[in-house]
Amino acid sequence: MKPFLTLQSVDGILEYINDFPALAAESVPLDAAAGRRIAEAWRAPADLPGFDRSTVDGYAVRARDVFGAQEGSPALLECVGECPMGGVPDFSLAEGQTARILTGGMLPEGADCVVMVEYSRQAGGGLVELIRTQAPGDNVLMHDEDAAQGEELIPAGRLLRSQETGLLAAFGEREVRVHRAARVAIISTGDELVPLEGTPAPGQVRDVNSHSLAALCRGVGADVRMVGLVRDDPARLRAEVEDALGSADVVVVSGGSSAGMRDHTVDVFTSVEGGTLLAHGAAISPGKPFILARAGDRCLMGLPGHVTSALICARVFLLPLLHRLQGRKEEEIAPAVPAVLSRAVASAQGRRDFIRVRLTKGPEGYVAEPVMGLSGLISGLVAADALVLCPENREGLYAGERVLAELLD
């Protein structure tokens, strides 16, 4: 009789995953930091922009000198000069005076707003007519309006996007402290497998999981080592896992994760030094024969051999682990578009189902059409745009039900 797995809930397994500590910080050049997570909270070291800047081309004025100005009753002001770009005006404005200024220029002392050039007319003799009333601050970026010194603008663990890169550039941060990339070793097991460059004999198939899992991990910036194929032999698998643990933060083994006649992974994981089993069996479909173990701060993960199960299980557990190791602190927003399910899908209570769907644009938003197929099929996942979850407390989803479809990027 085959032993039964003790299935743990997805949320329970994710709690174990959140117990892993973040990897060490390292300094990287600013232009290589996007896509990494900042290791410490970042505060503005000074005011930005640091001086009052015009946001338009026009005339710097005191608001009270153009109060009530309009087409039929312009304010007549003396133009005393032009504000230099990238420099400090060497004059200040007295009552009734104005100065030309360009977008980005520094306001002269005495000015508190800018009238756009569209609302000006040359009046001759160094005089200008302005035909627009303004409030103080109009068309001006104040010295601390973008950032005030000491303000926390990037919390620890935040993914650096293009805009964070820009903010850090504004302050001259040439290097950024980020968490280092997770090192992941990927092993495939299965006596029926041949490597990519091999030719399968009848009864054999090529190793798919090494390549799909490597692509998934690299997509979140991990540093992947593809160990390759290991035979269904506990001693050899153990040697490879121990070797991989020497340099990897995460060792992923696909295949042999169930409790069947040739499923050695769980025994191997518990036999390595410090190896502690956290979960064997997850209450999800596809992906039930999942293994999570740790050896110190390093993680051992066993994924099913079925190609679709392996990839979905990796999305559900391996990606959150990599984000966690690479510094993620808070839950982040998964891209999920609203859609209407095209037909009913049965599930089972107590299990979280991940339904592969194709999204098509209908007149009232997206329609999610389930892509059928066994978990051993990779083509079903290729045809899918997104996953729809059927939660543990539901026995299925109805046709026409409004769902959130999590994009498979």
Added chain:
Amino acid sequence: MKPFLTLQSVDGILEYINDFPALAAESVPLDAAAGRRIAEAWRAPADLPGFDRSTVDGYAVRARDVFGAQEGSPALLECVGECPMGGVPDFSLAEGQTARILTGGMLPEGADCVVMVEYSRQAGGGLVELIRTQAPGDNVLMHDEDAAQGEELIPAGRLLRSQETGLLAAFGEREVRVHRAARVAIISTGDELVPLEGTPAPGQVRDVNSHSLAALCRGVGADVRMVGLVRDDPARLRAEVEDALGSADVVVVSGGSSAGMRDHTVDVFTSVEGGTLLAHGAAISPGKPFILARAGDRCLMGLPGHVTSALICARVFLLPLLHRLQGRKEEEIAPAVPAVLSRAVASAQGRRDFIRVRLTKGPEGYVAEPVMGLSGLISGLVAADALVLCPENREGLYAGERVLAELLD
């Protein structure tokens, strides 16, 4: 008087962008192909898996031999052997016979389904009791069930994800033909700017756009060359743009894109060899002073100097251009989440507004809270999680309105 821009619609400008041809194809190793777009439609060169495989551990049988089998009335079959992993069984099943088989094993001739080991009992004398009725095909992956020879599984221009990588691995595709990465040269203009490593004097600020735009382009796989700062001098800008055109597919100039006193970009773009202006002015906010030109198949793009305008304008026009050059053929699903707008936002008819929002999780999904701030502020975009569009035919969005928030990744 400052000349007015002739604003073109976002969709009109995107049509010009879709006129640019895709870049040439190149071969890359499979494990480097994820994130690139396949250059030609890909068809399965053979059936996959190529033979009938068991999807469980159990007993291979003919369905008719276990018809009606159950706990109280088992089918008694003669076990004639074990199917080897990765090989061809050297026996076939006659009536009343069965064979042990493991997950992934090849079915022996004569078998048409598999009974899971959980439903078996050893009966002694080489006999096995099976207590489950099955239909032909149960627990079997048929020889062409994942892919049938000749079937188009990846259309031309499709982004290769982890699952496409896996599918190509299954067929031994060691190299993949993908479109080459777009080469982008990025130039910042503005006499008030100093480079990252400089110290701004009063009236000066650091160049932000070079760094934020480079990060954005690299995020979609483009090959970026940061040219750096060029003074507000048409002759120098023209020399730099011409030099960049020698090696780049796209030259991006930020700053000087309006029609003001120091806005030289549009004149420079039309003065280079073959330079043809397509648009000067886009009906969007922020980002109105936008320039699109082409010189042969190369694209010249002028973005506003304001840091937030530049980045949003780049998302709206530069990213679609890069996707197009890198092979995108069809519209794709933008990562977005549904949200409820926390308060009303005014816009203007005839213009597409991109409202920066922070997303917070409420009891009924996400709430989108507009982040206020001028388009010259980078911190507002740092505080934002997503953009909400207010379309051209609306004068604003209501508080409580259901919107799609496009994630700023």
